[in-house]
Amino acid sequence: MSSHYREVTNDMNIADGEDVMAYDFDKIVDRFNTNSMKWNVAEGELPMWVADMDFETAPAIMEAISKRAQHGCFGYTEVPDAWYQAYIDWWKIRHDFTMEKNWLMFCTGVVPAISSIVRKLTTPAENVLVQTPVYNIFFNSILNNGRQVLESPLVFDGNAYHIDFEDLEKKLADPQTMLMILCNPHNPIGKIWDKATLERIGMLCAKHHVIVLSDEIHCDLTDPGRGYIPFASVSDVCRDNSITCIAPTKTFNLAGLQTAAISVPNPVIRHKVWRGINTDEVAEPNAFAVDAAIAAFTKGADWLDALRAYIYENKQYAVQYVKEQIPEVEILSSEATYLLWIYCKDLPGNSREIAHRIRKKTGLFLSAGSGFSGDGDRFLRLNIACPRALLKDGMERLKRGVE
Numbered sequence: 001m002s003s004h005y006r007e008v009t010n011d012m013n014i015a016d017g018e019d020v021m022a023y024d025f026d027k028i029v030d031r032f033n034t035n036s037m038k039w040n041v042a043e044g045e046l047p048m049w050v051a052d053m054d055f056e057t058a059p060a061i062m063e064a065i066s067k068r069a070q071h072g073c074f075g076y077t078e079v080p081d082a083w084y085q086a087y088i089d090w091w092k093i094r095h096d097f098t099m100e101k102n103w104l105m106f107c108t109g110v111v112p113a114i115s116s117i118v119r120k121l122t123t124p125a126e127n128v129l130v131q132t133p134v135y136n137i138f139f140n141s142i143l144n145n146g147r148q149v150l151e152s153p154l155v156f157d158g159n160a161y162h163i164d165f166e167d168l169e170k171k172l173a174d175p176q177t178m179l180m181i182l183c184n185p186h187n188p189i190g191k192i193w194d195k196a197t198l199e200r201i202g203m204l205c206a207k208h209h210v211i212v213l214s215d216e217i218h219c220d221l222t223d224p225g226r227g228y229i230p231f232a233s234v235s236d237v238c239r240d241n242s243i244t245c246i247a248p249t250k251t252f253n254l255a256g257l258q259t260a261a262i263s264v265p266n267p268v269i270r271h272k273v274w275r276g277i278n279t280d281e282v283a284e285p286n287a288f289a290v291d292a293a294i295a296a297f298t299k300g301a302d303w304l305d306a307l308r309a310y311i312y313e314n315k316q317y318a319v320q321y322v323k324e325q326i327p328e329v330e331i332l333s334s335e336a337t338y339l340l341w342i343y344c345k346d347l348p349g350n351s352r353e354i355a356h357r358i359r360k361k362t363g364l365f366l367s368a369g370s371g372f373s374g375d376g377d378r379f380l381r382l383n384i385a386c387p388r389a390l391l392k393d394g395m396e397r398l399k400r401g402v403e
Helices: 002-011 059-071 081-095 110-121 137-143 163-170 195-207 235-242 265-279 290-301 301-325 350-362 388-402
Strands: 104-107 128-131 148-151 177-183 211-215 243-245 260-263 339-343 381-383
Touching: 059 290, 081 104, 081 290, 104 110, 104 265, 110 137, 110 260, 110 265, 110 381, 128 137, 128 265, 137 148, 148 211, 163 177, 163 195, 195 211, 195 235, 211 381, 260 388, 265 388, 301 339, 301 388, 350 381, 350 388
Parallel strands: 128 148, 128 177, 177 211, 211 243
Antiparallel strands: 104 260, 243 260, 339 381
16 A cells, blocks of 8 residues: 555544444555456556445345355356345345346446447347447447447436437437346436436337346445436336346456346346356356355445435535535536546537546546537546545546646
């Protein structure tokens, strides 16, 4: 760990009025020299870009992984009934939606699932529709498979985003459009789609024979008191014309364990998806993937609720700091994810130039919005899933970077 962060750790105090939590999210974990993609940066730099958290995962998950490691034998792993039940119970309790066991399939990750589904359910040169600005890896999953990205841009009115349904239907009606990737909640804007919006999307997709692939990996990372609506729960039409990708990896900071699930109620679509992920060899878990997921969904609820409260406080701090100290930019209001979408309303240059300038001047590493397409070139993305001391450091660097 750099000397700078040792000093920050020693000097940091819990903010006035905060309760001492049962889980220590203020603890700074040294991630330098751990082969972390996020922290593969120069000494003195602060990475707040890629979407993984700088917190230790839930103690129950660490205990489950440790127990599995102590066994010492790491042969091929099957998916037990307990894995299916953990997903079913979590979605029923947390999201008021009952999935069935036969809907669920293990996959090594949401992105491998999306890439496999694109390959299996579309043919080269066909369109896959996305609502931009959106998670940039969607473009890789589409273009790397020889398919065409078809954007239906979200409309930014200066304060918030909304869907242009006229444009959306026009592009769904294109006979070359076979699949729509829905981001629910939406990354990078942090929006939770309401039931009426999801129902309208579902009806339009069914009308034009377009299957919905709903990426719901951020579904548990909502503001305290806020929930999300599973796309498949909205109506029979949405359920029977959709594929949903879910995982504990974003929620519990387990991306490196490669563990996810695909839920497909429609048996015809499910068979195609199952064939695809098996052909692509992304349907078998590693030695830790199953135990980690079971521990997360059966023992991680209290930790998650504490995490959501901490991230919400981080968001409030960042929003207030920017409002008071950095009038050149604005953080858009959001309801989900730990990613903030920063509107560079009064800064010169495009997002790559702005991000480069800030990093060169201060060492703060943010994601340029251009990678998310749409109107992203006017934005930066900031990851606030970190101890408050690092967030405060990041805000001070951002201020210096735009001066």
